[in-house]
Amino acid sequence: MYKSIKTSLMPIRDKVIVTDMHFGEQQTASGIIIRDDDGTAHGIHPRWGRVWAKGHENEEEFKVGDWILIAHGRWTHGIKLETDEKEIIIRMVDNDDILAYSETQPTDVIIGVE
Secondary structure (H helix, E strand, C coil): CCEEECCCCCCCCCCEEEECCCCCCEECCCCCEECCCCCCCCCCCCEEEEEEEECCCCCCCCCCCCEEEECCCCECCCEEEECCCCEEEEEEECHHHEEEEECCCCCCCCCCEC
8 A cells, every 4th residue: 555665765855754643533532533534524534643753844843743634635655664663654845834842742633542
């Protein structure tokens, strides 16, 4: 599903690379399954992602490790990156498509557990 690479990456200019974006079905603590409705009227919404790297020209306040809210659909397809620690899925985001940031992971955005 994802193209896989093993290298070190740095975004150019003011671009941002994110990881930990959630897509797909979710399950609440009580076991109710909430299907992925991305693309329908209820599923079109911005998503949170964790900043993995920032381009050298990016002077925004957020830093690597912070969580950013990205406008709906304004990220690239995922690429599987093999790091020394693990495999992660990364996506590139334009700086202009970042709506907000948080130093801690927003907990009220994802329903239940992944």
